[in-house]
Amino acid sequence: AQSVTQPDIHITVSEGASLELRCNYSYGATPYLFWYVQSPGQGLQLLLKYFSGDTLVQGIKGFEAEFKRSQSSFNLRKPSVHWSDAAEYFCAVGATDTGNQFYFGTGTSLTVIP
Amino acid sequence: DTGVSQNPRHKITKRGQNVTFRCDPISEHNRLYWYRQTLGQGPEFLTYFQNEAQLEKSRLLSDRFSAERPKGSFSTLEIQRTEQGDSAMYLCASSQPGQGNYEQYFGPGTRLTVT
Numbered sequence: 368a369q370s371v372t373q374p375d376i377h378i379t380v381s382e383g384a385s386l387e388l389r390c391n392y393s394y395g396a397t398p399y400l401f402w403y404v405q406s407p408g409q410g411l412q413l414l415l416k417y418f419s420g421d422t423l424v425q426g427i428k429g430f431e432a433e434f435k436r437s438q439s440s441f442n443l444r445k446p447s448v449h450w451s452d453a454a455e456y457f458c459a460v461g462a463t464d465t466g467n468q469f470y471f472g473t474g475t476s477l478t479v480i481p
Numbered sequence: 482d483t484g485v486s487q488n489p490r491h492k493i494t495k496r497g498q499n500v501t502f503r504c505d506p507i508s509e510h511n512r513l514y515w516y517r518q519t520l521g522q523g524p525e526f527l528t529y530f531q532n533e534a535q536l537e538k539s540r541l542l543s544d545r546f547s548a549e550r551p552k553g554s555f556s557t558l559e560i561q562r563t564e565q566g567d568s569a570m571y572l573c574a575s576s577q578p579g580q581g582n583y584e585q586y587f588g589p590g591t592r593l594t595v596t
């Protein structure tokens with residue numbers, strides 16, 4: 368069965384520090400992988416996606432993620448965090464063999480301290 | 482392109498009442514998805530449409546839930562005889578798969594509170 372694990376429920380970082388949010392997935396076929404960000408009371412905004420090809424993908428707002436098939440991981444990184452990055456981050460895998468519904472992790476809440 | 486819109490943004494209802502939510506997808510997108518998100522959780526898939534055809538329903542979608550997309554454009558999600566456990570954010574997303582486009586674009590959601 369498809370599943371996504373985000374092991375860190377909450378992370379606090381200082382502004383300007385680097386960030387890595389972890390994501391592990393379980394999926395039998397070739398995964399389509401996504402990271403979304405959600406601000407309080409809002410919908411989800413796509414940060415970046417991986418379908419195939421280069422395993423290091425660049426997204427919006429200075430985020431990047433690396434797909435590692437051997438580790439079933441798709442970790443999100445940012446070299447220098449801004450206070451406006453405080454939000455909830457969700458990793459998702461798309462079910463390519465069915466209707467492409469997404470399976471989401473439980474999210475990681477990011478707090479940025481000055 | 483105005484993105485995915487959902488109405489209403491907030492709905493408060495009493496237990497036992499029926500509610501209906503509307504989703505307007507991005508105009509050229511032929512797939513439309515409904516998800517439910519409870520506090521502290523990620524979105525969970527409910528159902529999806531390819532044009533007007535409802536192709537899959539999650540087992541989360543009880544008999545009290547029904548979704549339609551009559552003309553392959555907007556969609557409605559109705560919950561009959563609401564229960565307190567239905568309180569959640571209901572998210573709609575649309576996509577146009579093919580040509581390498583598999584991402585889903587989400588609306589702002591409808592937050593339902595059942596009292």
